[in-house]
Structures are given as C-alpha cells and as structure tokens.
Amino acid sequence: MNMHKKLMLAIAMASMAFLGIRTATAQETSRLDKILEDGVLRVGTTGDFPPISARDIATQGYVGHDIDAANELAKDLGVKLELAPAEWKTLINGIAADKYDLVMSGVSLSLDRAKVAGFTQPYLEFGTVPVARKADSEKFKSWEDIDKDGVTVATTLGTVFDTQSKDYFKTATLKQVEAPALGFQEVLSGRADVTITSNVDAAALVQRYPELSIVPVDGARSKRPASFMVAQGDQIWLNYLNNWITVKKMQGYFEQLDKKWLQAK
Template identity: 35%
Template sequence: MLNKNHLFFIIFTAFILAGCNPAEEGSNETASKENQIEHDKTTQLDRILRDGVIRVGTTGDYKPFTYLNPETDEFEGYDIDAAKKLAEGLGVEVEFVETTWPDLMDDLLADKFDIGMGGITRTLERQKTAFLSNPYLDFGKGALIRLEDKDKYNTMEDINKPDVRIGVNPGGTNEQFVVTHLKDANVTVVEKNLEIPPKVAEGEFDVMITDNIEAIIYAKEDRRLFSAFEKDTLTHSQMGYLMSQGEESFHDWVNLWIDEMNLNGEFEKLRKKWID
C-alpha cells in the first residue's frame, strides 16, 4: 500500500511530466484574467491614441461630403477635410475605410471603423443601435430635376405621381423618404448614387431625391440640372458623425471638437470651400 508521501510524489511527478505545474497554472490564469480586465478598461479613445490612427468609415459617393476620386484614388470632400482635422486634433493619422450606405451600420458594429463621416443624417432609428454626435450642419431633403422642368415640380404632390420616374440610392434616409412619402411614383433603386444625376440629365429619370446640398452641387456641375426645394426643403434634418455606443470618453471628445470647430469658424470655411 502506498503511503501519503509516495502518493504525493507520484502526483507531483505526473504534473511535471505533463508540463502542468499547479502553481504556474494558477499564476498564468490569474495573469490572464488581469490582462482581460485591463483590456476591458481600455476605452476606444485610449486605443486610438495608443495605435496612433483613427479609422474613418465613409462611402465615397456623396458629394460634396465624401467622394472617392477615380483619377487620384483618394477621398475628398467636406467631411474628408473634417476627418483630417479631427485626426490632427487627436494627434494621430487618419485611415479611410470605404463602406456603403446599406452596410454603414453593420460595418460600424463589426468594428471596421471608429467613426462614420460623410453626410450622415442624425435619426432616431440610427441612435437606437449607434451614437450620433452633436450636429454640425442643417439641411433638408430636396430634389434634383432637369432645368426644363423647374416649373413642373413645385410640391410633393407634383412628384408623387405614377408617371414621375424617381431614382434613389439604397440603404439611407433618401430611400426611407421615398418609401414613406412617394408611394405613387415610379421608383427605381440605383446601387451607385453617383450614377443617378447623369440619368436625370439624360432623361432616364425625372427626379433624384437627395439632400438639398447634394442637389445644389450637381446643379452647379451640370447646367441641364436644377436643384428643386433648395430653400423650402421637404424635410428638416441635421448631420452628425456616427460612433459605437458606450464609448462616452470618445463621444465627449468628438462633441467638444465639433464645438471648437464651430467657435473657430472651421466648418464655415469648409462650407465655403465645398458648398457655396
């Protein structure tokens, strides 16, 4: 029969041979838990400052806020310049991550970027699953039409007819507006937003529902087009920046940055450069 000393020696030897020192195992497990706790304490703002880069999600298809220039393969626009200023304020580099309007929220929740920028409307629906910053620009829904039709489409009723062909991009507030308010019109969803204005100019569509600022830009670029409901917009909204919920320190920093941009006239400079 084995005595207690022999039994302890056999068990201890088995642990050594298996590489499972009980004391070390307990120590490693404790260290792992401590590391996890420290990781959980790290805020998004901490990670951005630590990594030296902020990832900005943007669609690249919404002038004048975000546009992926095919000639340079670079993003440009109002919110692209703003993103660079945001990174400068943080003291980090900016990395642009291309997304789409239908995938915008999913990509944010999948941690593909830290903040969404590029003409994003502040809505109660988006606020349910994400966090929207303080507003930085007021705007409303308008319509891009042909110049020859400027006296034809003056009210919502004028464009909400079966013979009016409307082009709209998917996944954002433009499509939501069309689905809700223009149920009688002949609506076509076009995957690429940038393809709609020339289709209006060439007569394939009669109306493009979009934000009044985008309509202004396209009307400036193509004299065949006209920005309808430019001042008396169909809706009244504000733009903000999209972030994940539960990151208060990052939210507070971005909101203070927006306040500073307004106080120093930086957003006004961007408006003059890209819109006026």
C-alpha cells in the same frame, strides 16, 4: 473578532476593492485609447456625396468637407488618418465589425439610426429637395407635381432618401438603385424623372451638371442634423468627439469649412 480574522477580512476587502478598480478600468477602455495607442484614426466614408465626401478622379483619393474635417481630427489627435471605403447600406455593420472608428460622410441623424448607432452632436443641417432635368422645369414645380402616375423617382438603396421617398410619394413609381449607382444618374440618363437629395448635394449637382435643376418647391422637407456616426456604448470616445466639435465651432473651423465647400448651399 481576533487579530487573525481582522487581518483576513482586511485583505479580502482590499482584494475586492482592487478587483473593482480593475473591472471599472476595463469597462472604461475606449476606442479613443486604441486610436492613441495604435497611432491611427480609421474613418469610414462613402465618397459619393460631393461636396461632403467625394472621390478625386486624379488621385483616386477622397476630397470634401468631411474629408478635411477628418484630417483635422487626426491632426488634433496626433495620429495618422486612414480613410476606409464605406457603403450607405452597411455603415452600421462596418462600425460593428470594427472596420473604422467613426463615419464622416454627411450622415443624417435619424431616430431610427440612433436606435442602433451612436451619433455626435450635429455639425451641419440638411433638408431634402427634389432634383429633375432642366428640360422638365415646366413639368415639376411642387412636391405634388412629382407624386403622380407616370413619374419615376430614383434613390440609392440604403440612403436616408430611399426611406424618405416611401413617405413622400404614394402614387409615383419608386426606383431603387444599388451603389455605386446614384439616383441623379438615373435622372441624367432619362431612366427616372426625379431624384431627392440634400440641399447641399443638390446645390453641388446643379453646378456640375447644367442639365439638372432643383425643383422650386415651397421648402425643403425632413430637415435634419448631420452628425458623425460611432458605435454605441463608448461614451468616452463620443465625449471626445462632441468636445472636439464644440471647440472647432468656437474656433470658427466649421465656418471656414462651410465657406470652402458649401458656398452654393
């Protein structure tokens, strides 16, 4: 091979290597890079899941366990926090449409959801329990007492409890309500007998509404982890969030949050 051909081959190989580096760099572009560049962290939250994420009537802002966590995450990133309203039935669509960078709202990690969305390592554990009016405390004492003719179970469309109700109850009447309506409101109003929700939410509900009580079932069902939801395919952003959760757990931050917001758990 003469010198000219060797030179051309070397240039070609160098060009291919350069293009390869550029392609790899493009593929590694992450939502994390955009957050740091824009200086804004957009967090989707529902505001209807106290004490995890709730609307503050006085300020019309958000308060709760995950709202504190969102502020802490933004602080550690060195960016401004922007909370975006989200609905349970469109959480995944909101991620796909780039309305927010992640969801922090007590999202249960289910295998069905994991098929279409990314999830961080867990930071909480949920279990499902039934809630009824205290006046019906003699009527409902077990899961079996609920699954009977004449009993109406209300859930909010699109929530994990909406899906679970179909598995738990084969005889009782299932009533789906559209957000912002919530299952417990149907029970309070007498339009339903029972709702199901997480152990965390139930503890907060019975404190706020003395008319409600947790049905004394043998145990919570569908124990599951709570995680932050992200878009699939962005391993860099997911790695950062997982590392952040690990560090914050080791520093005792989540323990402090739990004491502040979940003492009634």
